[in-house]
Amino acid sequence: MMTRRMLAAISVLALATLAPLALFPGSATAQNPDYILSLTDAIGPPNGLVDVQVLFDNTGSGVAGWSLGVAHDPAFATLIDVVDGSTTLTVNNGSIPDFYQVVYFNPDVGFALGVVICFTGCAVLPGGSLNNELHIATYQLNSTGTPGSSSQVEFVDTIGSPPVETIIVVNGSSVIPATEDGTISIIDCSSTPAPPTNLTCVIDTTPPCECTALLEWSTPSDHSASVTEIWLDGQV
Numbered sequence: 322m323m324t325r326r327m328l329a330a331i332s333v334l335a336l337a338t339l340a341p342l343a344l345f346p347g348s349a350t351a352q353n354p355d356y357i358l359s360l361t362d363a364i365g366p367p368n369g370l371v372d373v374q375v376l377f378d379n380t381g382s383g384v385a386g387w388s389l390g391v392a393h394d395p396a397f398a399t400l401i402d403v404v405d406g407s408t409t410l411t412v413n414n415g416s417i418p419d420f421y422q423v424v425y426f427n428p429d430v431g432f433a434l435g436v437v438i439c440f441t442g443c444a445v446l447p448g449g450s451l452n453n454e455l456h457i458a459t460y461q462l463n464s465t466g467t468p469g470s471s472s473q474v475e476f477v478d479t480i481g482s483p484p485v486e487t488i489i490v491v492n493g494s495s496v497i498p499a500t501e502d503g504t505i506s507i508i509d510c511s512s513t514p515a516p517p518t519n520l521t522c523v524i525d526t527t528p529p530c531e532c533t534a535l536l537e538w539s540t541p542s543d544h545s546a547s548v549t550e551i552w553l554d555g556q557v
Contacts, residue, residue, distance in 0.1 A: 352499045355381030355448075356489055358389065358455075360474050360503030368464035371398075373474055373503050374406060375456040382491050383445030386418075386438055389487040390480045391458065392431035397472035398460040398505055400428045406454030409436065413444045425481040431474075432458065433485035462507055469509035475502040 357378040363371035375389070393400065403423055410417055419440045425433040434456070438444050446453060458474070478486045488495045 352497050353381065354499050355379070356384070356491075356496060356498035357501065358476060358487065358489075358498045359501035360391065360476070362504045362506070363460070364506040364508050365462050366508055367462055367466045367468065369462050370401065371460050371462060371505055373458045373460065373505065374454055375458070377408070377446070377453040377455050377498075378451045379446060379448050379453065380451075381496075382448050384438075385442065385445050385490045385493075386420075386436050387455070387489040388433070388435040388485050390425070390431065390433035390477045390485045391474060392477045392480060393460065393474045393505070394472045395429035396463070397466060397470075398462050400426070400431060401459040401461050403432050403434065403456055403458045406456050408446070408453040409455050412446050413438050424485060427480070431477070431480055433481040435485065460505060462505065466507040468507050471504050471506035473502050473504055476500040 359376045359378070361374040361376065363373050365371040375391070377384075377387075403426065405417065405421065409421070412418060418436050418438045420437040421434070423432055423434045425431075436455075438446065460474075476487045478484055487498065487500060489498050490496070
């Protein structure tokens with residue numbers, strides 16, 4: 322039986338040489354629905370910056386590490402940065418993983434990376450945990466993009482040298498997770514009505530009293546606002 326120390330050594334060797342985590346013994350050949358990697362959708366204006374989260378749902382056993390590749394269409398967006406997500410920052414007993422490396426980064430292609438949580442097996446990403454934020458990728462939408470258009474960001478096994486596979490490590494074996502791709506879109510503001518401004522609501526408190534008032538309003542179905550401000554006596 323492979324010990325944790327031997328497993329850690331193989332993990333480091335595989336990632337350090339940019340090889341996929343499929344080098345682990347007992348590699349799977351089909352997706353396991355107990356483990357789901359997903360990319361969130363994002364929307365922004367032409368030339369704007371958008372963030373896409375790499376999320377992970379684990380309804381199986383503890384995960385010791387992972388590798389993944391994500392690609393995008395360079396005609397639609399440019400990759401700006403990739404950083405640790407909130408889960409990755411604390412996954413190793415409150416600290417960052419023992420090994421984390423973006424092994425491939427190309428603004429016009431995508432990125433690939435690998436993570437080993439703890440070399441000695443001291444920590445795993447536990448089962449029964451949902452919406453784990455593993456990473457955040459920032460893209461800049463092309464300035465000449467067409468409003469209302471969209472494009473996919475997707476998990477791939479084809480980038481890196483050698484190519485990095487999208488794999489997680491469970492109990493010393495590599496597992497192929499189910500994946501859900503994301504969509505980045507350029508917002509179309511041409512038909513968005515201007516929001517109303519300078520609306521006034523007066524609550525009668527005569528005589529003066531400490532009281533609670535409910536303020537309600539309706540928003541047109543074709544209008545979405547990113548910010549709603551309520552002012553009271555000149556203060557937000």
